[in-house]
Amino acid sequence: MTAPSSFGERVRGALETFGPLCVGIDPHRALLEGWGLEDSAAGAREFGLRVVEASAGAVGIVKPQVSFFERHGSAGFAALEEVLAAARAAGLLVIADAKRGDIGSTMDAYAEAWLRPGSPLEADAMTASPFLGVGALKSTFALAEASGKGVFVLAATSNPEASAAQGAVLGGRRTLSAAIIAEVSGRNALVTPESEWASTGFVIGATVDWDRAGLAAFAPPAPILAPGFGHQGAGPADLLLRFGELAPCVIASESRSILEAGPTRLGAVIKARVSEYRGIRA
Amino acid sequence: MTAPSSFGERVRGALETFGPLCVGIDPHRALLEGWGLEDSAAGAREFGLRVVEASAGAVGIVKPQVSFFERHGSAGFAALEEVLAAARAAGLLVIADAKRGDIGSTMDAYAEAWLRPGSPLEADAMTASPFLGVGALKSTFALAEASGKGVFVLAATSNPEASAAQGAVLGGRRTLSAAIIAEVSGRNALVTPESEWASTGFVIGATVDWDRAGLAAFAPPAPILAPGFGHQGAGPADLLLRFGELAPCVIASESRSILEAGPTRLGAVIKARVSEYRGIRA
Numbered sequence: 356m357t358a359p360s361s362f363g364e365r366v367r368g369a370l371e372t373f374g375p376l377c378v379g380i381d382p383h384r385a386l387l388e389g390w391g392l393e394d395s396a397a398g399a400r401e402f403g404l405r406v407v408e409a410s411a412g413a414v415g416i417v418k419p420q421v422s423f424f425e426r427h428g429s430a431g432f433a434a435l436e437e438v439l440a441a442a443r444a445a446g447l448l449v450i451a452d453a454k455r456g457d458i459g460s461t462m463d464a465y466a467e468a469w470l471r472p473g474s475p476l477e478a479d480a481m482t483a484s485p486f487l488g489v490g491a492l493k494s495t496f497a498l499a500e501a502s503g504k505g506v507f508v509l510a511a512t513s514n515p516e517a518s519a520a521q522g523a524v525l526g527g528r529r530t531l532s533a534a535i536i537a538e539v540s541g542r543n544a545l546v547t548p549e550s551e552w553a554s555t556g557f558v559i560g561a562t563v564d565w566d567r568a569g570l571a572a573f574a575p576p577a578p579i580l581a582p583g584f585g586h587q588g589a590g591p592a593d594l595l596l597r598f599g600e601l602a603p604c605v606i607a608s609e610s611r612s613i614l615e616a617g618p619t620r621l622g623a624v625i626k627a628r629v630s631e632y633r634g635i636r637a
Numbered sequence: 638m639t640a641p642s643s644f645g646e647r648v649r650g651a652l653e654t655f656g657p658l659c660v661g662i663d664p665h666r667a668l669l670e671g672w673g674l675e676d677s678a679a680g681a682r683e684f685g686l687r688v689v690e691a692s693a694g695a696v697g698i699v700k701p702q703v704s705f706f707e708r709h710g711s712a713g714f715a716a717l718e719e720v721l722a723a724a725r726a727a728g729l730l731v732i733a734d735a736k737r738g739d740i741g742s743t744m745d746a747y748a749e750a751w752l753r754p755g756s757p758l759e760a761d762a763m764t765a766s767p768f769l770g771v772g773a774l775k776s777t778f779a780l781a782e783a784s785g786k787g788v789f790v791l792a793a794t795s796n797p798e799a800s801a802a803q804g805a806v807l808g809g810r811r812t813l814s815a816a817i818i819a820e821v822s823g824r825n826a827l828v829t830p831e832s833e834w835a836s837t838g839f840v841i842g843a844t845v846d847w848d849r850a851g852l853a854a855f856a857p858p859a860p861i862l863a864p865g866f867g868h869q870g871a872g873p874a875d876l877l878l879r880f881g882e883l884a885p886c887v888i889a890s891e892s893r894s895i896l897e898a899g900p901t902r903l904g905a906v907i908k909a910r911v912s913e914y915r916g917i918r919a
Contacts, residue, residue: 422746428757429714475710490798516772523805
């Protein structure tokens, strides 16, 4: 048996094949209503399965937003389990947008929930919060990588309230965002095989002001999950404009802008949007 | 119908009646084994219900650690729903230690999951992470308070990896931890009725170095959830030593130190520990 491809390499392959678009699976109350579905676990399940169906073969990556399933309790999580399994069976890479963050064996339990092969909630990667320190996430990175999984560490988000925390300064020099990227990249350099992509990447908002956030390019290449495309204002042209030489690493996540097309038009809207991104990268 | 007591006032009452001890509900793999239970959702359910039974009437507050249920997927969440309901039915205040943190309607969905009356996962309060900004949590605070619920904002944790993030400095003056406490307290001062406790409190580790973390007393009084008692080294004497004039606001959370007593000795160990804390406060 050959070793499974690393998550970083699988992302690289998905982006090369399908382009940067990642479809969010956000069964928000308002979207469920717009789709004519019940605001319930059953509605969220139906919504999720339809998005998976429309995404399979058109994009490489989907991102279910955990909170919209958690809102329905254990029944919502049962729906999410079905959506995760359907997406993975369809060959999609699945990023569970959970933003979990804790320490020690508590954090390990979250990592096992989302990244352990065979876990009911198994995804290919999860998002994680470094508020308790990047160091507190290191055993999650290791657990992920041991099974070909990945982690996206929240680094710089584009919501207006975030700069108060993420723009704080460490050691009189760099911002918290810059420090997080540097610490994760330092570890990535040690564990990532030559010429491969790292499996621990970052969440960086599409509309983040890089200079203001004190960000810089990093190595080795690592996937960047970038929410903020679509409704929050960023478009395909922002890929190069905002991310420069890191543009090839960007997973451009869109949710509402695509999902509000409704179930019948969804497939066509996804394909059209994929072409727009393709035009930019060509 | 009279308005329900606020969460802050209910915490105050619980601490006055039972003292500061809060029992963690952590169905960790090793503890399940030690208790002779299966490492499964059924084991976590049994474990949780027994802790609730031993805690009822002895302490005022319990704190289930969500990750140890989430690890078992939707079945684990179904177990957690039973544990939460049993604890609330027994008159315990229940803090769901979930450390959720997101923005906008995504964060609202987490708040609805844990704090909406009638939600399957309904608790009395949840822990939340301010990495995306305290501002991003404000609608969660409001949603909580509207139903007599509460939120504990991660402010200063005692794990060694945390200082990198939480010790970052804002505006050349105060640490991120101090800024979080100031921002939440500022809001508390606006929304909390005269002479009442606020319903939005803080998570501050029992072994946090207050001077180094740049912390100071705050007003109005707000509950402080303090993990780190018991196994992590802090004991009843640390209540006054570490928290000074804020000691009456402290919820001293112990998990492993109590839970490893095993199911038969659990009730006696909880009662003994309650007496130790009582001795200090007298």
